[in-house]
Amino acid sequence: MNTSRRQSKGTKALAVGSAVAVIMAVLPYAFYYYEALPDWLWDTSLFNSLSKSFDDNRLMASWILFQKIVPLLLLIIWFLTCKHWWYHVIIIPISLYAFQLYNLFDFSSTYIDSGELYFIVPVVIISLSLTYLARIKVFDRIHGIDISEIEDEIKKPSDRWFK
Template sequence: MTNKQQKLKKEKSWFQRTDNRSVVLGTFIAVFIASTPYLFYLYESVPDQKVWDTFLFTYDSTHYGSVLTVAWTLTGKIIPLLLILIWFFTCRHWWYHVLIIPISMFIFQIFTVINDDISYVDSNQMLYLIPLIAIVVPSIYLIRAKMFDKLNTANKSLQELEDEFMIKPTSLWGKIKQYF
């Protein structure tokens, strides 16, 4: 095997490898994505009453009036959040940082639903997201401009430029750590 082939083999990301760990992780992700319609309907197992008393906890739905409504609202926020998180951590395109905006929006909505004192669930999120959008969108635009500038002045393909700008952590934990 030549040095170039060894280098290419080392540069494969965690979701492109074919070792047992990545196959198991890929299978888990695929099964999870395929089961999300069923996971969404888990809210139907919650009783339609104001107070839900279990052996683990007691939940009193003061704002919504029904625990079923709270569960339905939360599953409508949590399932898309989990799907976007999977997309974010497995995306290999240069623009994947833009996914931070809908991720933060869904997280904000979940906190809003949990806080029973707020009367309008899906209002005023944009005010809280504007600082994040003001940072992410220009950053993505600058990366895009730099890529197309290099594309016009060099003989590289768009895929080669995306690979050049891509941050390649060695593991899923490494990819998570690069943001915190």
């Protein structure tokens, strides 16, 4: 019973891993998906309003849209499959690409890819905090340091303050 459960778990992990590998291998070809799509698709009102600063809708779709979506999807896959302690840092470029993609569909904005670094500062702070917390836990586990002892020493009053 236990070995069959382990085999089915291993088979499922192999299938999921294979699917992720195939998606990651094929996804860079999405940079060229715009060439396979028909011309009439690029002449819709959505792409006309998106390409106000470009001469050609196809250029906007290839250069801007697919240059944001493909790296965003690859980063999300990396974030979801990463098993390292520092994986929270991947949230920073994910938020950058997501904000740039959002900015692309914000029709009131006249500039593309400008000012997003200021808006992702909270994401950077939270991500670095989570990463540092994970680093501390890994460091403590490797070196066998008990944080509660250090916290107790910090909490109790020191003699030097009362002299």
